[in-house]
Amino acid sequence: DDTALMQRAPARFKAEYEGVMRALAEGRSVEARPLPQLPTVLLTSIKQEWPDLIAFSPAGREVWRQEHARWLAPQRNSLHWVTDVSGHHIQQEEPDLVVQAVQAVIKLAQAKAERQAQAERRARLDQGLAALKLTANPALRAEVDALLQASQIGEAEINRLGDRFLAAEPQRALGQALLAHNAERFPHSVNAQDSHGEALLQSGQAQAARTHFL
Numbered sequence: 375d376d377t378a379l380m381q382r383a384p385a386r387f388k389a390e391y392e393g394v395m396r397a398l399a400e401g402r403s404v405e406a407r408p409l410p411q412l413p414t415v416l417l418t419s420i421k422q423e424w425p426d427l428i429a430f431s432p433a434g435r436e437v438w439r440q441e442h443a444r445w446l447a448p449q450r451n452s453l454h455w456v457t458d459v460s461g462h463h464i465q466q467e468e469p470d471l472v473v474q475a476v477q478a479v480i481k482l483a484q485a486k487a488e489r490q491a492q493a494e495r496r497a498r499l500d501q502g503l504a505a506l507k508l509t510a511n512p513a514l515r516a517e518v519d520a521l522l523q524a525s526q527i528g529e530a531e532i533n534r535l536g537d538r539f540l541a542a543e544p545q546r547a548l549g550q551a552l553l554a555h556n557a558e559r560f561p562h563s564v565n566a567q568d569s570h571g572e573a574l575l576q577s578g579q580a581q582a583a584r585t586h587f588l
Contacts, residue, residue, distance in 0.1 A: 375427045413482035414452040415475040418442040423461035499525035518551040529560040
């Protein structure tokens with residue numbers, strides 16, 4: 375393949391192509407280096423556009439696809455798109471696909487940023503809950519409400535937190551406040567209502583629990 379490509383390459387490209395071949399042979403190519411951990415979309419063409427080349431035979435295209443997949447595998451936030459519509463110059467033959475890939479990278483980056491923001495909000499919530507005064511604190515519910523609103527966590531996660539704190543003193547009051555917030559904030563969630571009723575029972579408010587369950 376290299377010999378055939380060198381023969382057909384315009385003279386102005388021959389030196390560059392020889393340099394690429396040397397870099398590949400010596401392990402100095404970009405492909406030999408680990409990719410940075412960034413949102414990535416890899417476009418792979420498997421079109422058999424030059425039938426006289428081994429790399430463009432059906433078996434060669436399959437190896438090409440597999441090697442691209444192996445190269446991308448360490449990327450934790452990535453997509454691999456394969457096309458048989460365009461050949462070596464995807465950006466010219468399928469420009470819309472390249473536009474979609476750019477848009478996908480943006481979405482991957484935005485999703486990563488949102489996950490990081492969620493993790494930071496959750497860390498602040500955990501710190502805030504740990505700092506609360508749990509006994510003889512008439513403002514506990516209001517403080518819990520403010521922390522949960524700022525954290526932006528959802529009904530299921532609030533419920534899990536409440537159940538965990540409800541299990542034992544001295545955090546039981548915190549669990550009750552969490553579950554009361556959840557029931558009020560998500561009035562149509564059966565799970566939230568059921569857990570709040572359990573919290574009322576555990577706090578000795580049997581009649582209130584019965585009314586709530588009914």
